[in-house]
Amino acid sequence: MGVAKRYLSKAEVQRLLGVNGFGWWRLVRKYESFPEPEERPVGFAALGDEESEEVWDGTHVYKWAAEIPEFAHRGALLLRPLPEVLAPGAWAGYRDTVRGPALDWHTGLGTIRIVHSDERKAASDVASAVVKSGKLESVVSVCALFGDMGFTGPALVAADTAHPDIEYEASWGDVAALAxxxxxxxxxxxxxxxxxRLWQPGTKATVVAVPPNEQETVLRRAADNKAFDDAARAAVTDVANDIRNNRIDHTRHDNEIFGKRGHGTKPNPVVIGAVPDTAGHPLPCDTDPRTLRAGWRALAGSSHPDAVAALEVATVRDPSLLPFGAVTEVPVRSGTVYDRWAQRLTLCDPTAAHAVLAQGERAQSFLIDPLTDMPVLRIASSKNIWRFYAPLSLPAAGEELAAVVLHHTLWIVTSGGQVHPAPCTPHEHLWWGDGWGDRPSEAALVTDALLDDLGTAVDLREHWKAPEGLTALFDEQHKQGTELSRSTLLHARMTPPRTR
Incomplete structure (x- = not known):
């Protein structure tokens, strides 16, 4: 989450510290540790102080004041020195807030409200809501979760109701001592x-079923849809089970981290409030890979909205589940090598694969490559592009690679005269020339594999092992439309690159 930034003008710093013009002059000369000003950020405006070009980080000033005896009473409440004798604290019950569930604790400083949220500005928003309500209920400070671990327990972000728009980090151990x-x-x-809401001091950790996230909900809905065959329903169930298992494991790991005993001999003052229900855990995720591939292929060809939603989950979570390679775009342009490819595309009704490929844009045409079964879109609008999935492999039919043409991506020309986009796995892309420090070893490895077997399924996990000669060839800054013949590619593969 982090601490939200709040800049203060000179006038606002003076009001925070309770000093006039002379007091300001004295302060900056007396205290070398006083925070340095910063340049006014774009868009910053402070009523009555428009001319000043300098501002101060409110958190730095507020924390500094808490450490200086002269200003401690105006500094961050939970950073001031704790009293030697602490008045006994007490739990004060549950509260609903604008940023989630909270528990109140009566302390010698007043009521401290802990909001169990790690969202940005949660502490400040809740403190501001308390002030705005006019019912302070003796709340003097609001703490929210930082989302990380501190030295004495979970890290906290605090905002005092005296200055609700200034956040700072607070110590879990200090708040526990006050409580x-x-x-x-x-x-x-x-x-x-x-x-x-059900928690009270002394209660044991509640056993709670981990709620499904949106992805799991989408997949469970598809799994229950009788419109899909058994393979498709098994495929989405497998991924849904994997998501549930991961969420349970994540929750158990969280409890282990935040409930650990502490850095030294003194345990952290942390009570774990809930543990995940692990009945039946882990759920099975061992569907036969052939069934999974068949299931996702069936979903990709469906026109049901549940299939679209399931494919959207797969593309985010693990696109290798789908029978498609990397999403690729090239401009619609006649006379190019890929214009020959475009001429064989066949119009079709849109499928779930087309819907996901559209990425929210409106397509002019829905097509399919009859030789590879890859879905293709023509996006007209302002782009006028072909968008398609690269195949994972090419139909060989006794042919071999005759040439590679470089035009926005790699195009394979076969000995039978067919043109195909080069195969490419979902997480990679194919390019040539200057890669801003990265070499085009993916293009080299794909070419190397297709030179030996046009129909091979490419695997780019170790693309850096591509032949150095081919990598050096693709390193060159070739013009769009450059054709590299089979002979040129074979010669490059067997020729060690020259030392630069």
């Missing part, structure tokens, strides 16, 4: 109002 007890903490996925 007089170990403080409860809930893992991210179990940070639910209905769970936190």
């Amino acid at each position: 007089g007890t170990d403080l409860p903490w809930w893992p991210d996925l179990l940070r639910l109002p209905q769970v936190i």
Whole structure:
């Protein structure tokens, strides 16, 4: 989450510290540790102080004041020196807030509200809401979760109701000392109002079913859809189970990290509020790979909205589940090598694969490559492009690679005269020339594999092992439309590159 930035003008710093013009002059001369000003950021405006070009980081000033005896009473409340004798604290119950569930704790400083959220500005927003309501309920400070681990427990971000728009980091151990007890903490996925509302001091950790996320919900809906065959339903169930297993494991790991005993001999004052329900865990994720491939292929060819939603999950989570390679775009342009490819494309009704490939844009035409079964779109609008999935392999039919043509991507010309986009796995892309420090070894490895077997399924996981001679050839800054013949490619493959 982090601490939200809040800049203060000179006038605002003076009001925060309670000093007039002379007091300001004295302050900056007396304290060398006083925070340095910063240049006014773009868009910053402070009423009555428009001329000043300097501003101060509010968090730095507020923290500095807490450490200086003269200004400690105006500094960050939870950073001031703790009293030698602490008044006993007490739990003060549950609260719903604008940023999620919270627990209140009565302390010797007043009520401290802990919001169990790690969203940005949660502390400031809740403190501001308390002030705006006019019902302070003696709340003096609001803490929210930083999302990380501190030295004495979960890291905290605080905002005092005296200055709700200034956030700073606070110590879990200090707040626990003020509260007089170990403080409860809930893992991210179990940070639910209905769970936190039931907590009281001394209660055991609640066993809670980890709720499904949107991805799992989408996949479970598809798995229950009788419009899909058994293979498709098994495929989405497999991924849904994997998501559920990961979420349960993540929650258990969170509890292990945030509930650990601490850095020294003194344990952290942390009570784990909830643990995940592990009944039946782990769910099976061992569907036969052939069934998975068949299932996702069937979903890709479906026109059902549930298939579209399931494919969108797959493209985000693991595009290698789908029978398609990398998404590729080239401009619609006659006379190019790929214009020959475009002429064989066949119009078709849109499928789930087309819908996902559109990426929210409106397509002019939905097509398919009859030789590779790859979906293709023509996006007219302002782009006028072909967008398609690269194949994972090419139909060989006894042919061999005759040439590679470089035009926005690699195009394979076969000995039978066919033109194909070069195969490419979903996480890679094919290019040549200057790669801003990166060499085009992917293009070299694909070419190397196709020279030996036009129908091979490419694997680019170790693309850096491509033949140095081919990599050096693709390193060159070739013009669009450059054709590299089979002889040229074979010669490059067997020729060690010259030392630069």
